[in-house]
Amino acid sequence: MSKNRKDTAKTVEELEFLLDRDGWICFYCKMPFEKSIVWHRSVSRDHLNDNPNDNRLENKVLCHQDCNIIKEHFIDWKILALEKLRMNEMAISPEVTSAMNKAKVDKSSQIDINQIVNKETDLFLQKFLPEIPIEGMQNWLDFNDTADSLTELSQNKFSVGSQDAYKRALSARCSSAGKFRKVEIDGRFRIYRKGN
Numbered sequence: 001m002s003k004n005r006k007d008t009a010k011t012v013e014e015l016e017f018l019l020d021r022d023g024w025i026c027f028y029c030k031m032p033f034e035k036s037i038v039w040h041r042s043v044s045r046d047h048l049n050d051n052p053n054d055n056r057l058e059n060k061v062l063c064h065q066d067c068n069i070i071k072e073h074f075i076d077w078k079i080l081a082l083e084k085l086r087m088n089e090m091a092i093s094p095e096v097t098s099a100m101n102k103a104k105v106d107k108s109s110q111i112d113i114n115q116i117v118n119k120e121t122d123l124f125l126q127k128f129l130p131e132i133p134i135e136g137m138q139n140w141l142d143f144n145d146t147a148d149s150l151t152e153l154s155q156n157k158f159s160v161g162s163q164d165a166y167k168r169a170l171s172a173r174c175s176s177a178g179k180f181r182k183v184e185i186d187g188r189f190r191i192y193r194k195g196n
């Protein structure tokens with residue numbers, strides 16, 4: 001895999017994280033992003049503390065390019081940005097800390113859970129969005145309903161697998177490198193197999 005391809009995957013992953021966390025709106029003007037294919041051209045990633053070397057996710061938000069430029073001269077938005085950074089740090093840190101502690105305590109079981117989540121996600125998508133479409137079968141799945149179903153199935157079968165883990169697994173499969181795509185319709189996300 002070339003460096004570029006890796007960077008793209010990482011960028012998509014980061015975008016999805018920020019969209020999940022903050023929604024499809026500009027952090028500064030609170031207006032929704034255009035839902036067109038080229039939406040990313042007008043969207044930029046702002047460093048909340050204005051330090052371009054601080055690339056923690058907690059230090060990033062999505063906003064319009066125009067709003068990013070306005071922020072440079074608008075103290076209210078700079079204050080808003082620092083408050084958001086503080087909130088992000090509080091929200092993310094305990095989770096990350098506990099995940100890291102858990103990994104230290106039992107690294108292998110965490111890997112097993114990831115394997116279960118990935119396998120269950122693949123099986124589910126293969127079953128309900130088969131490569132060769134079945135006539136009369138719906139060719140899309142609701143993203144959130146799918147995550148809920150997978151979580152419930154997984155909890156019943158294995159007593160592990162959080163909804164977040166399944167959402168991450170689904171998002172990864174809908175990234176540019178994945179076999180599926182995520183489409184927003186009437187405020188909900190649908191999963192389609194690419195090419196169908």
Ligand SMILES: [Zn+2]
Binds near residue numbers: 026028031
């Ligand atoms: Zn804006």
